[in-house]
Amino acid sequence: MALYKFRLPDIGEGIAEAEIVQWHVKVGDRIEEDANLADMMTDKATVEMESPVSGVVVELAGEVGDMVPIGSTLAVIEVAGEDEVAERIDAETPDANPPLRIDAGEGDREAVEGRDAVAAVPAISASLPAVAPLHHPPxxxxxxxxxxxxxxxxxxxxxxxxxxxxxxxxxxxxxxxxxxxxxxxxxxxxxxxxxxxxQGFGVAAAPRADEAIKVIGMRRRIAENMAASKRNIPHFTYVEEIDVTALEAMRADLNDNRGNRPKLTMLPLMIVAICKAVPQFPMINARYDDEAGVVTRSGAVHLGMATQTDAGLMVPVIRDAQAKNVWQLASEITRLAEAARTGKATSAEMSGGTLTITSLGPLGGIATTPVINRPEVAIIGPNRIIERPVFAKNPLGGDDIRRAKLMNLSISCDHRVVDGWDAASFVQAVRKLLETPVLLFAD
The missing domain is CATH 4.10.320.10 (E3-binding domain)
Structure with missing residues (x-):
């Protein structure tokens, strides 16, 4: 028998530590070679750690949510083999290693200590207080x-x-x-x-106990990024109403004649309008390094697309969106959204955006005040499309009332970089393109 210390490898350039997102084993479990040991999250992606050996897990380097430095011991595995195998494993595993936390019972800790393992620390589990059920009034x-x-x-x-x-x-x-x-x-x-x-008694609903949920992994990244954005960026939001009646009619015609191409939603058409308007307003498509005091106006539109996943909100990036037509954009939107939801998006696909668009889709909403995806300086949020009667001038005099499809378009901007006039002018340019959709396909 020998103990194999599996040290966390370098899983990304410039990464000093990684967060434990999920353990796939516990102390006392047997794990096979190449089986999934743990999921570790860096600043950019989640990486699966596979066991290099087969054996019994005797130590784990912490709990879910803990940070583990690169090069430190992630797990200790007891392996069986001949003496020469044990000697090889011992030679590959230096003794210099910080003490590890062992989530094991008393008997397991004694067994580990008997094999000269790293000193074990008893696991402490916090139990939630029971919540008394509701009763009828006395x-x-x-x-x-x-x-x-x-x-x-x-x-x-x-x-x-x-x-x-x-x-x-x-x-x-x-x-x-x-x-x-x-x-x-x-x-x-x-x-x-x-x-x-x-009297405050809820007889129709069963009582629920309080639930404490540790903020880890993607949820912690989102919390940190949003807090940093609101703390450092002076936001302002501008909202404009847009008549998308003609745009919706054109979208229906395009879908009726799409052949084997993907079905168009409103989003690809919206992206085309944004990309056409950006060259007139380069301050919208930019990144601000506030520590260096430098604003970089991007020549290409690398459009972040806020996507809801089971792990939380993720923002995959459509590279060079300005160079893609509506069908290519539709395909790329579907591909990136699926990659984000299944956890298969690469680090490159999740970084480097210059402008973000976020939509609640069918949930809609009258208006939103989206939070900027730092270090970008603007984020655009289309809202729900609704039908309402509107007044229109009759060429023969008087007013006509017609049915119209209307949508509010929100934009939040970094007031250190973007002035209110610029944001409003940009949205008006986008509005003109969407209300006259033939311009989307004009050179």
Whole structure:
């Protein structure tokens, strides 16, 4: 038997440490060579760590959410083999190693210490306090008294419909006082619900215990980035209403004649409009290094696309969006969104954006005030499309009322770099392109 110390390898240029996002084993488990040991997150991506040997896990380097320096021991694995194999493993595993935390029981710790392993530290698990279930109000509190005292049985008169409704609401009929002739009716249930609601008792919903969730991995990255953005960037938001009636009609025509090309959503058309407007307003498509005091206006539009995933909001980047047509953009949007949601997006696909677009899709919203993806200086948020009647001038005089599809377009900007006039002028340029969609395809 020998102990193999698996040290965290260099998993990225310039990376000094990585965060434990998930353990796939626990102390005492057997792991096979090349099996997944842990998921580690750097500033840019999540990397799967595979075991280089087969054996039994005797030590782990921390808990989920802990940071592990590059080169330090991630796990200690007991391996079986001939003496020469043990000697080779010992030679590959230097003794210099900081103490490790071992999430093991008392017996496991004694066994590890008997093999001259690193001193074990007992794992400490915090347990949440139990939350007392909600009860009906006691009689002395002024609530309606039960019709049967404890230990007694009383036949409750009620129709099947009333009984079914009481069951669905979680109401014990013995606690409901009938209003007349000893028979319970729907009105009695309503009175009982009103009383309990006024007293703060939720009879229709089961109580839930408090849940403590450790902020780790992607959620922690998002929290840190958003906090840094709001702390360092003086945001302002501008919102404009856009008539997309003609644009939606054109999109429907394009989809009817798309052949085997991907179906178009509003997003590719929006991106084309943004890319056409950007050259007039280069301060929008930029990155600001506030430490160096340098604003870099990008010649190409590397458009970040905010994407909701199970791990949280991720922003894959469409490279050179200005060089792609609507069909290419539609394909790239689908590919990047799928890569982000499945965790297969590369570090290069998740960095280097110069401008971001974020949309709540079918959830819509009247208006949004999106948070800038630092170090970018602007983020654009299209909102829900709704139909409303609008007034239009009649060439023969007077006003006409017509049905229109309207959408609010939001933009948040870094006021250190972008003035309000510039942001408003940029949105007006985008508005003109979207309200006259033939311009999207004009040179």
């Amino acid at each position: 009689e002395e509190a002024g609530g309606p008294p039960p019709l049967a005292s404890q230990g007694e049985e009383l036949r409750v008169l009620a129709s099947p419909a009333v009984r079914t409704r009481a069951t669905d609401l979680g109401i014990d009929l013995s606690h409901v006082k009938p209003s007349e002739d000893g028979r319970l009716r729907h009105a009695d249930l309503d009175a009982y619900l009103r009383y309990n609601s006024a």
